[in-house]
Amino acid sequence: MNPIWPGAVVVAAVTLLSATSPALAHGWAGERFFPATILTDDPFVADEISLPQVSLQPPAPDASQLTNIEIDLSKRITPSTGIVIGDEWQRLRAPGVSSVGGLGPLRTMGQYQLFIDGPHQALGLLGLNVTWGHTGRAAVGAPNFTTLSPTFDFGKGFGDIPRSLTFLRPFAITGNLGFDFPTQATTAGVPNPNNFSYGFAFEYSFPYLECCVKDIGLRPPFNQLILLVEVAFTTSISRAPANQTTGTIQPGIIWAGPYFQIGAEAIIPANRLTGHGYGGVVQLHFYLDDIFPRSIGRPISEWW
Amino acid sequence: MRRIIVALVTAVVGCGVALAVRAHAFLDHASPAVGSSVPTAPSVVTLWFTQDLEPAFSSVTVTNEAGQRVDLGNAQIPSGSPAQLLIALKPLPPGTYLVSWHVVSVDTHPTEGTFTFEVGRG
Numbered sequence: 315m316n317p318i319w320p321g322a323v324v325v326a327a328v329t330l331l332s333a334t335s336p337a338l339a340h341g342w343a344g345e346r347f348f349p350a351t352i353l354t355d356d357p358f359v360a361d362e363i364s365l366p367q368v369s370l371q372p373p374a375p376d377a378s379q380l381t382n383i384e385i386d387l388s389k390r391i392t393p394s395t396g397i398v399i400g401d402e403w404q405r406l407r408a409p410g411v412s413s414v415g416g417l418g419p420l421r422t423m424g425q426y427q428l429f430i431d432g433p434h435q436a437l438g439l440l441g442l443n444v445t446w447g448h449t450g451r452a453a454v455g456a457p458n459f460t461t462l463s464p465t466f467d468f469g470k471g472f473g474d475i476p477r478s479l480t481f482l483r484p485f486a487i488t489g490n491l492g493f494d495f496p497t498q499a500t501t502a503g504v505p506n507p508n509n510f511s512y513g514f515a516f517e518y519s520f521p522y523l524e525c526c527v528k529d530i531g532l533r534p535p536f537n538q539l540i541l542l543v544e545v546a547f548t549t550s551i552s553r554a555p556a557n558q559t560t561g562t563i564q565p566g567i568i569w570a571g572p573y574f575q576i577g578a579e580a581i582i583p584a585n586r587l588t589g590h591g592y593g594g595v596v597q598l599h600f601y602l603d604d605i606f607p608r609s610i611g612r613p614i615s616e617w618w
Numbered sequence: 619m620r621r622i623i624v625a626l627v628t629a630v631v632g633c634g635v636a637l638a639v640r641a642h643a644f645l646d647h648a649s650p651a652v653g654s655s656v657p658t659a660p661s662v663v664t665l666w667f668t669q670d671l672e673p674a675f676s677s678v679t680v681t682n683e684a685g686q687r688v689d690l691g692n693a694q695i696p697s698g699s700p701a702q703l704l705i706a707l708k709p710l711p712p713g714t715y716l717v718s719w720h721v722v723s724v725d726t727h728p729t730e731g732t733f734t735f736e737v738g739r740g
Binding site: 331344345347452477480508521524525528529572573601603604605608 | 652731733
């Protein structure tokens with residue numbers, strides 16, 4: 315036998331097994347599908363891309379207003395580890411001043427899927443966000459220092475509560491708990507505080523209602539809608555006066571199709587320190603594992 | 619910037635369409651309907667999915683309130699209907715029945731789900 319054959323057979327067998335073994339999915343815990351949320355981090359590793367996410371932030375207390383065009387790429391390295399890379403182009407407008415535009419800071423995140431509990435529709439993920447200094451334009455607020463942000467992200471669907479509570483079972487919640495640690499204590503004499511960040515997404519899933527609770531006759535596109543309210547807050551825990559909390563409340567809707575989802579949310583400042591008025595955000599988000607199920611949509615460890 | 623974004627979106631969508639993509643199989647609808655009450659016992663449960671299924675990895679069971687199987691164990695994907703899964707049932711007395719399905723779409727994505735239907739209580 316030609317010596318190349320044993321190797322070829324092994325490669326062929328591995329390729330075949332790789333192609334026929336069920337692929338791990340994005341945003342699933344048992345029968346619960348979790349969409350990618352806009353404001354809060356997702357509690358699952360994934361092969362997805364937000365392309366783009368466009369937001370008009372509410373006016374800040376100083377009346378300046380920021381427009382963002384953002385791209386985020388999530389990629390699984392192995393079935394339980396992943397990375398996220400994101401950046402944004404920003405345009406800052408302020409009264410009496412010419413508007414300025416430029417790239418925001420580069421953001422990366424390393425992720426580890428801590429658990430997926432299918433029967434209880436629960437997910438847990440550990441992450442380390444890094445916002446890199448000197449990677450964006452200072453005029454639009456990009457920092458000249460790096461910030462490290464360890465996070466715990468979680469998700470829980472309520473499909474496992476008693477079936478008699480029919481219309482409560484489509485509810486789900488996802489959330490983030492994390493800290494921000496700037497690697498530089500001050501910038502030009504202004505303190506860079508350590509922060510506690512927390513956010514939640516409260517979701518009501520019509521797909522889950524239709525598939526697993528009660529068919530009330532919804533048809534596309536209405537049976538693919540997820541109503542949600544997202545909230546996220548950041549509180550300074552050092553190097554800043556007490557009660558320095560900012561945050562937003564973002565009610566919205568997500569339509570989740572087979573290959574992509576579209577989301578839109580209003581942005582409402584949670585307090586005067588955050589801003590005033592209203593803003594909005596829309597997102598087009600592709601599921602790479604569904605679009606490219608046998609190639610780049612798989613974890614990198616399964617490419618060979 | 620706008621041109622770049624339009625180009626990127628077009629490229630991604632174009633690649634997806636060009637690859638004749640498939641995705642996770644969601645339950646589209648079922649007979650008996652999810653969460654429904656039917657006056658007479660059905661002889662078969664039929665599930666329609668949004669994607670074609672992989673027969674070797676797709677199954678469905680039906681159990682009564684005591685957790686006992688009431689299906690005939692002959693889950694099948696009818697020829698010519700690759701997105702459909704059905705299973706025949708034993709004669710069902712009035713009661714609540716749990717349908718549990720687990721399928722793999724032809725692109726290897728697994729999904730699963732459960733729902734109940736009632737017989738003779740509607």
